[in-house]
Amino acid sequence: MKNVGILLTKQYKLLSIAAILDVFDTANRFQLEMGFDKPYELNLIKLDENQDGFFKPYATQSLNDDHSYQLIIIPAFTTDDIRNAVSQNAAFIPWLTKQYQHGAEIATVCTGAFLLGATGLLDGKVATTHVDASKAFSTAFPAVKLKADKTVTQDGRLYTSGGATSSFHLLLHLLQNHCGKDTAIKAAKVFAIDMDRNNQSYFSSFQPFRHHNDDLVASAQDKIESCYQEVATIEEMIKDIPSSRRNIVRRFKQVVGITPIEYLQQTRIEAAKKLLEQTGQQMTEIIYNSGYNDPKAFRKVFRKTVGMTPTQYRDKFQAR
Template sequence: MIQLGILLTNRYRLLSVAAILDVFESVNRFYADDDKAPAFNISLFCMDEIDTNHAAEFKGYRIESICEAQKQDLIFIPAFNAANIVQAIGENQKYIPWLQQQFKAGAELACVCTGAFLLGATGLLNGKTATTHVDACPQFAHAFPTVKLQADKVVTGDGGLYTSGGSTSSFHLMLHLLQKYCSKDIAVRTAKLFSIDMDREQQTYFSTFSPVQAHNDELVAMAQQNIEAAYHNAGTIEELIKEIPGSRRNIARRFKQVTGITPIEYLQKTRIEAAKKLLVQTNQQMTEVMINSGYSDPKAFRKIFRKTVGMTPTGYREKFYIS
């Protein structure tokens, strides 16, 4: 029987824990229906002190301390329900050496969404591929620069370490693991039960460009304001920053240092975000959307949009249009 552990971290998202339990309990029922022993022995783990609230939320499960935990085969780290991920990681420091020990002993580790930040804090992801919620990727890249972040991916797996994108991507992660630990048949049965689209590989079309605004660099703030005010009229980035004191090289250096991207990338992302809003919130023709978001070349617009978002402008409208 596969030993499956789920961490009940501080500030965990109840939805992500519930989804893990629902999927693997369902798989055990598949086995029971086929007159087979359950595939997974599911355990829930907390830090030293057992929180009685956890016991109430997960009636029927014994909540164990990590101090008492036996070796696990697979451990899930749920997403965090916190705006301040750094604070959430600080509150879960005790899990870090335990996860390191379990991994060294042969356990595989899987993260749901922003749970990747806790795995990143263990150092085990250094030099390996990972993903997380698409909107949390800039913060993750800044916090863990040696991790090979693949922001567009729904699921990654590298050396026994697994990560997934936004919350619903956790289902794709679980399907991937079910195919490994059980069989493709079990993965397909699970996908049908939960109506999961098995072939989704990208999450970029769920992203929202949320640039860093809370900083003290007035020069960078001026550049950001200029771009956001005139992205649809300016032809080049030079036109938008020409009135800002300092050389373009110095502006570009400081801009990337503060925001994580270059002024040109910032302009493109601002334009694409504007185009996305026009596509789903208005009935403007595609040519109008292109012009109103700052582009003049249809071919270039489609190419940049698809590269940034992961689908064509037409496909994006069909998927998300608000009628």
């Protein structure tokens, strides 16, 4: 039986902890019904004694208690201020390192990967997180091999998962490793989870960085966002902006994190996604209204960015 420690972090997301407990309780029930010992002993790990008591039926341990765990799970954070969330939970960092050195597996749900990243244990290893937090993660932890499109990753004894429902795919992955594929399949049926989803790119949305004070870059962003259907080259984008091409490209990438051409492509693909979701336009109309003239080029860029074809995206997300 694995002794499992689930961290009650500051600013934890209630849904992610509830999912962990529900799935592991279900696996325990399956194994008991088949005449086996339950595979998981569940413990909640608190930073201090003043934390809430939503989970009274479960054993609660203090971070200061001298316990060893075979599996530790870090839930998602509720906040977008991840740096502050990691700071509030800094006491977990040396504890996680020590548990890992003693042989523990560590798994993270969604943005919980930031806390594991802060330990340094992910350096040089593969990981994922919520797709919309991937840029911030790669900036904070450049030594980690981030696979932003992946739903679940495993690198040795370290596991990470993407956003929201990707936590269920992580839990199924753990069940399969610990209890076998039959238990994982039974759990997938109980929770109505598609086991074969390994990509989360199509859940992302382009959220351009606007919290800066560079007026020149802001002008370029405004130009791209208002004229993405017409502009095709950097020269067209910047013809009314009082600066050289080289200076704009340099400053744009420094401030926004991507080049103006990449920004244009992301803006166009986001426009195409909305048209696919919200309209009944023919594909040729969508391609044209997104700023593309070449259907082949559009499909290639769309699939590379989103992780599926435009038709597959429409079938999955169009409002009925």
